[in-house]
Amino acid sequence: MNQTLFNLNTIPPLTVSDEAALHAELAAFAEFGEETVIDAWHGEDLELPVYINEFWTAKQRQANPLHEISYRACFKPQLPRFFIDRLSAPGDIVLDPFMGRGTTPIEAALAQRIPWGGDVSPLAKRLVEPRLTPPSNDEVETRLKEIKKLCAAKSVLDAADPDLLVFYNANTLRDLVVLREYLIQRESDGQLDSIDAWIRLVATNRLTGHSTGFFSVYTLPPNQAVTADRQRKINAKREQTPPFRDVFGIIEKKSKQLMKGLRDEDFSALERARGEAQFHTTSADQAAAHFAAESVSLVVTSPPFLDVVQYAQDNWLRCWFNGIDASAVPMWNCRRVEDWTASMTAVMEQLKQLLKPNGWVAFEVGEVRNGRIKLENHVVRAGVEAGLEPVLILINQQDFTKTANCWGVSNNTSGTNTNRIVLFRKCASNRQLTER
Numbered sequence: 001m002n003q004t005l006f007n008l009n010t011i012p013p014l015t016v017s018d019e020a021a022l023h024a025e026l027a028a029f030a031e032f033g034e035e036t037v038i039d040a041w042h043g044e045d046l047e048l049p050v051y052i053n054e055f056w057t058a059k060q061r062q063a064n065p066l067h068e069i070s071y072r073a074c075f076k077p078q079l080p081r082f083f084i085d086r087l088s089a090p091g092d093i094v095l096d097p098f099m100g101r102g103t104t105p106i107e108a109a110l111a112q113r114i115p116w117g118g119d120v121s122p123l124a125k126r127l128v129e130p131r132l133t134p135p136s137n138d139e140v141e142t143r144l145k146e147i148k149k150l151c152a153a154k155s156v157l158d159a160a161d162p163d164l165l166v167f168y169n170a171n172t173l174r175d176l177v178v179l180r181e182y183l184i185q186r187e188s189d190g191q192l193d194s195i196d197a198w199i200r201l202v203a204t205n206r207l208t209g210h211s212t213g214f215f216s217v218y219t220l221p222p223n224q225a226v227t228a229d230r231q232r233k234i235n236a237k238r239e240q241t242p243p244f245r246d247v248f249g250i251i252e253k254k255s256k257q258l259m260k261g262l263r264d265e266d267f268s269a270l271e272r273a274r275g276e277a278q279f280h281t282t283s284a285d286q287a288a289a290h291f292a293a294e295s296v297s298l299v300v301t302s303p304p305f306l307d308v309v310q311y312a313q314d315n316w317l318r319c320w321f322n323g324i325d326a327s328a329v330p331m332w333n334c335r336r337v338e339d340w341t342a343s344m345t346a347v348m349e350q351l352k353q354l355l356k357p358n359g360w361v362a363f364e365v366g367e368v369r370n371g372r373i374k375l376e377n378h379v380v381r382a383g384v385e386a387g388l389e390p391v392l393i394l395i396n397q398q399d400f401t402k403t404a405n406c407w408g409v410s411n412n413t414s415g416t417n418t419n420r421i422v423l424f425r426k427c428a429s430n431r432q433l434t435e436r
């Protein structure tokens, strides 16, 4: 970064009123009992305020159960909600170009915003879109009965995959294979409706897990499918063989759980949102080819943190069930921070095109490599190089009192304990920051 950047102390914010109100609110925030610690971030010629507090908490602000789709490295719904409430209005477009299970778009829809989202994995769209059109319990039950009849016609599996039998009882696998073939066929015939899509979403989420609420024998959590070899070892160690699980009963139960928190106004909000919602399977550095320019009021997003999470490995069973070739998904998995920063700059350039003047980007990252790499430093740089204006850094820290020196090395070893968010804004004018 060899340009001369503006300094917050000397250059007034672009729209003083709302930005100043946000700074004031963050500085005075004490909703969960702690006062905000205000620090400063310095990078070359740039200084940014850093606000550290517990800004949202899972306990005190219950999220809607509609979010309860497990996904590796997803954030809590309270995170996008914090920014949606403050930095957008009903009817505004809210985008997440790395949407994963869709925490941002689902929360945006529930808050009466228009949800837009992208992800390079085709799984993401299948996890998000059906939740804008939840079917009734009766519709799910009737459809499952119809599919179940197809299973009855098939008494045993023709050729059971030995790798899958490590996870599933043969009869469970038969039901699962019939369901899978039914869904794939419906899709290729162009007949997959919102009830099928909902069932596919729920089943995808029940493939593996710890409890009897999943189709598999005891294994890792549902967002992390192990390899068949690893599962063989788990089975041997635990002296377990896959028990029969009622695929259709499990789907019905989880389906009800997902919908149980939906009030009438939520159904109306989802209905309104789906008319204008847009979800694309695309790499985030190509997003501008899919969405209309200068339309987005707010982006709330969280990219892959270098190579911390192996999304392709974790999702192999989900991809199998959905008929997706996991090896063909060009997932970012950067080892070098320089490559990661270049990718993020390319993403920010796309976001800049998509944002309305004065639109916002809340870009969440974690500490990686045991705190040795603070990705927010690189995010600031990527945003500035793309021509966005960094406004502040917000650190949501639930274990606040135990980590007094949280701006230095903290207790955060996996990079996901605290949320570290760089907030940017698109300048209303076309002036480049370097011209200031």
Ligand SMILES: C[S@@+](CC[C@H](N)C(=O)[O-])C[C@H]1O[C@@H](n2cnc3c(N)ncnc32)[C@H](O)[C@@H]1O
Residues within 6 Å of the ligand: 071, 072, 073, 074, 075, 076, 097, 098, 099, 100, 101, 102, 103, 104, 118, 119, 120, 121, 124, 282, 283, 284, 285, 301, 302, 303, 304, 305, 311, 330, 331, 332, 333
């Ligand atoms: C940290 S997760 C986002 C989780 C999301 N915030 C949620 O709550 O579910 C990062 C996501 O980036 C996606 N991804 C990886 N490479 C990508 C790329 N080049 N473009 C878009 N998405 C990508 C992964 O599939 C994963 O869903």
